[in-house]
Amino acid sequence: EYKGEKEEEPIKIAVVGRPNVGKSSLVNFFLGEERVIVSEVSGTTRDAIDTRLKVDGKDYILIDTAGIRKKGKVEYGVEKFSVDRSIKAIRRADVVLLMTDAVEGTTDQDKKIGNIIIDAGKAVIMPVNKWDLVESKTSTTVNEVSKKIRNEAPHLDFAPILFISAKTGQRMNKIFPNIREVYEFSRKEIATSLLNRVINEAYALNPAPSEKGKRLKIYYSTQAGVAPPVFILFVNDKKLLSQSYERYLEKKLREAFGFVGVPIRLIVRERSEKG
Structure with missing residues (x-):
């Protein structure tokens, strides 16, 4: 416990990843939860809208929620992936959620985004979305897929992996405790x-x-x-x-x-x- 502790700053979160990994589903899941108190705040860029959340009494800011939820070509359901926008969000964030797709696995683009996060010195969590679509899961599937991700992205071997489904809500309750944990580690001071x-x-x-x-x-x-x-x-x-x-x-x-x-x-x- 710290003496005279100031009011905590909200933890700023960037949600990044390739098109169609489910970034907007994840954001919509959080914004639709009853325990989440939502208010929109203007971001630093003209068209960025951030969303302020209160989860379990703690404050968070989701960066550029408007950009995440905006679809590129609606008729094809393709999200326009803007590297520039992601980089800006990463730079502003305290914690980055690097979302990947459980069915497609880790791609070169995921690794490149990982490098951007590391270069920016940000805390990072890897939610692997669409876990509900992985067929014939056994008791060893989580370990096998974790190992595969570690082999494919060794530079991110320090990042916690969470197997989630933004659609069904599976393990979504683990995200905010993980965000707090990595945030606290990023600010840890060693004697x-x-x-x-x-x-x-x-x-x-x-x-x-x-x-x-x-x-x-x-x-x-x-x-x-x-x-x-x-x-x-x-x-x-x-x-x-x-x-x-x-x-x-x-x-x-x-x-x-x-x-x-x-x-x-x-x-x-x-x-x-x-x-």
């Missing part, structure tokens, strides 16, 4: 002493491989920002930190502190041993 202990233990467990007789040394680590969490590592030589070792350190940070649904930034700086 410097604890951070250094975790990094030092990770290094002791698995020291960085030496290159041409030189080995990476990590002198000190500190957190420099939140949303996304940014960590600075002070080292002897930046060139000695390989991508795979960076991934290892990120994995250890996630094991220690969670950071579910949140991209982590590691910044490496050189300094002499004497500091």
Whole structure:
């Protein structure tokens, strides 16, 4: 509990994904729920209408609901997918729902949108919609499909996957608790002493491989920002930190502190041993 806690800002949510994955169905489901109190507010762009929601006493803003619900060619039922509009929504959001289609699986376009979300440093959840249309499900289907998504989009392996149906309402009640969880992780601050202990233990467990007789040394680590969490590592030589070792350190940070649904930034700086 924080002393003198200010009134919470509403969590801003962007719903993005390919055409026809069910973005408007998801938004309409939320707006039609009895426990949701809805009010429309003007967004930052001239034609964007945001919707303010209150769910279980907490405030949220759904970004650009008018854009999500607008159909491109109504006669064919095709949603006009605007990358530009999605990028704007992602930039304004605290949490992004990257919707995919359970029947079609993960596509290149989904992965590209994933990259945009990571580059923007936003918390992300992956609702897999139309789960009701997946035939012959068994007790292992969820694990099998989760594994497939992880293999196809390894860069999003930190994002929670939710198998939902905006049509039937299946698991839709899980979305807002997940939004709150990833939002809180995106703003988590780690005490410097604890951070250094975790990094030092990770290094002791698995020291960085030496290159041409030189080995990476990590002198000190500190957190420099939140949303996304940014960590600075002070080292002897930046060139000695390989991508795979960076991934290892990120994995250890996630094991220690969670950071579910949140991209982590590691910044490496050189300094002499004497500091």
